[in-house]
Amino acid sequence: MTPEEKYEKVKGLQPLELLYQREAQQADTVFLRQMQQRQWRDYTWGEVMDRARRIAGYLRAQYEPGDRIAIHGKNCADWIIVDVGIMLAGMVSVPLYPGQSVSSMTYVLQHSESKLLFCGATDNNAALQEVADMLPSVAIQRCEIRCDQDLETLIKESERFEEKPTFDLDDIFTIMYTSGTTGNPKGVMHSWSSVVFVSPNMIRGYGMDENDRVLSYLPLAHAAERILVEFHCLYSGTPIHFPESLDTFLEDLKRTRPTMFFSVPRLWTKFKEGIDEKIPPSLQEVLLRIPGINTWLRKKVRNGLGLDDAEILVSGASPISIELLRWYHRMGMKVADGYGMTENFIYGCFAPPGEDPVPGTVGKPYHGCEVKISEEGEILFKSGSLMKGYYLEPEKTTEVIRDGYYHTGDSGFIDKDGLVHITGRISETFKTSKGKFIQPSRLEGFFGNETMLAQLCVLGHGMDQPVMLVTISESAEKLPREEVNEHLQKLLTSVNDKLPQHERIKTIFITKEEWTPLNEFLTPTLKIKRKVLEAHYQPLFKQHVDTKGIVWEPRTAVSEGSKEASLEPVN
Structure with a gap:
């Protein structure tokens, strides 16, 4: 079947309509594969729909259609099943990122007026526990915090929701909050019409079907993973695989061999x-x-x-x-x-x-x-x-x-x-004290292939020249500092020789900690918060305002001055 024929087969269908078809015609076909204790735990379309119908039955008994229901947790089969249950119940899903801060999650839950929180695995159990205590909560796969109840008990004790609803295409089915690069997250409202337009056209472009394989590990709260994996696979019939943990990710990737x-x-x-x-x-x-x-x-x-096989x-x-x-x-x-x-x-x-x-x-x-x-x-x-x-x-x-x-x-x-x-x-273009405009992404592109650098960010609003903050790679961390300095200085000189005077990077600052969502230097979608970085490292910039070359942020309280290296000026 050609991609165009696959497109025609699903064009105009709502996700729930496709689910009802698969429930009736492909009940024994595997849709979700969860790695558990180094074995695949398979969920057929029939089991997915049975679990989702019981979740929908619980939700309809407790809440009203249109109520907001939040989901937090790393990717797993239950995440998809809960989302399908929310759709069936006619309620609005509000996904949260596993790496979100307490303040960000609190804002989203309060702003959306969410009535219930499904909780899964996270890297910060204390943060999730704090927000889970704010409203009723249900534990799903790999959840390690205290919740009001667990999903398996909820499914066991709830009546199946047997209806087969469809909804007006203009009805809102999800509110996906932006990552909040410059302020509070914004709640992006998507209606059923968005999925009905996007998913068939994705199949027209990619041509995937039930013979393909996908590994889902990027946050399902992110629109890309939601549409490229959850809905695209729902429409194409492609099985979704979930890794067991970060430690087993590469092994699970090899076992999946995604297309x-x-x-x-x-x-x-x-x-x-x-x-x-x-x-x-x-x-x-x-x-x-x-x-x-x-x-x-x-x-x-x-x-x-x-x-x-990809x-x-x-x-x-x-x-x-x-x-x-x-x-x-x-x-x-x-x-x-x-x-x-x-x-x-x-x-x-x-x-x-x-x-x-x-x-x-x-x-x-x-x-x-x-x-x-x-x-x-x-x-x-x-x-x-x-x-x-x-x-x-x-x-x-x-x-x-x-x-x-x-x-x-x-x-x-x-x-x-x-x-x-x-x-x-x-919005990221800035002006130096000399009145010259700098486009940071252009300068960052010159350093993107450097294996010693893990993360980088060009800053310099109000400074005489741009500077660059970086974290170094794991391999560079193992090298003597002098070797890293010499290599990066040569790189800096080489790049600056290609640039006009006003764009030349004055100093590379090597920070002592990786930038992550947990320290709020990155958004949950791993975008750099430039303003946060710039404000945090202002004291370091001021301390080395006249320094050219490479500067290491002090890593211990003991005599870092002797380790810190400022190399020869860059002309």
């Missing part, structure tokens, strides 16, 4: 770091030039990552380095950079089927998605996937949706081949 793999730049970078530790980059370059050996190397790398490789959620993409392409893995946002349910741009992705671009608009560039250089979207608006914030809605177009806040252009290029966030 479609979606990840974020940070993981693509870590994959490369792991390869570089085993096969140094200089040796890779030699091997890639030898016929036959290059084929062996590419196969070895793909097999080692568990991606030997035909669709996607990076998203934040910008990825052009050089990193080129490395994957040289290794025979055509990773494509996708572009979308919660507000358009991630239905934006991607490499067209049959065409190789072009590093430095995010491909072309999906079917039925219109993209144009405003006179100010801002990227605008228009499609059937646009949100209904921000929950309880009509003023903010009218700020971003004007004349039917969503104003992304990203600057960019469309080239002669129709490929979309993103040049940065309009």
